[in-house]
Amino acid sequence: MARPEPASSQGGVVRMKRGVRLVLAIALVAVPAACRPAAAGEGVETVEITIHYSHFDPSTFAFAPGTTVRFVVHNTDPIDHEFILGDARVQEIHELGTEAHHPPRPGEMSVPAGTTRTTTYTFSLPGSLIFGCHLPGHYAYGMRGVVTIA
Template identity: 30%
Template sequence: MFSRKSLMLTACLLVLSASVSAGAGHTYEFGQPATASKATRSIEVVMGDMSFEPKAIKVEAGETVRFVLVNKGQLLHEFNLGDAAMHASHQKEMLQMQQSGMLTPTGMKEMSHDMAGMDHAAMGHGMKHDDPNSVLVEPGKTAELTWTFSKATGLEFACNIPGHYQAGMVGKLTVSQ
């Protein structure tokens, strides 16, 4: 029979294995993070509860875009750039974070440095939301994500908090030549 401590340890190990497989130096075929000073334009994206406005965005390959993310909803939301497969994988990680108690409806809790006897901070991995193609925005807050798009492709911007993508919190991002 599993104790609560064993279940927490199992959840941590699952997230840790996902983090290790993703690697510390994430690379993306569709581009890379950039500084806001490199942006050639800014696009405001308003997050409502289970919606994005605009619902579709068009950018050019080679363009650096500063996304200004305004959460006008009552819940925590995420802005994540990727394709459908990347979002499906990230949704599993977000579910684990929610089940561990780290992800709440309105924010993120910091995990203790000694959760279940493991020092995640010293390991450099663990339960963190630090992918460069993604940002969490608390209710009433504004955040930014700046990205340089490297090639023409079809992507999505999505909120991968459990249930949000399925409720329609996803938009189309077209990168053209």
């Protein structure tokens, strides 16, 4: 003859079912939250810029302070260019400088004709920065853009 389980054992089954339900409920909330896009200041935001006829397109951007941005720059021109990101002083130094090619540095790179290059930059403080090309005559021709950090 089958014996009924003691009351304490049946209570354990009820507690176990409640525990499983609790774990499932937490999973239903946690998984979508973990899959959401990164908020400002989290992760890396990617933007694409095309160089065509010695101009950047687009030439203006706005980001929140603390944002890290990966700039993917496509040079569709038959001539070399560069992408230099910084304040007016950085632009002046590069305009007067003699560095024909830039080793990998955040916000600075050479972009040979017909290639795509990538650089990453973190915008720490509010304000504005300029990006430009300082190969002979390019900056004067208008090959520049603005990043607003606010």
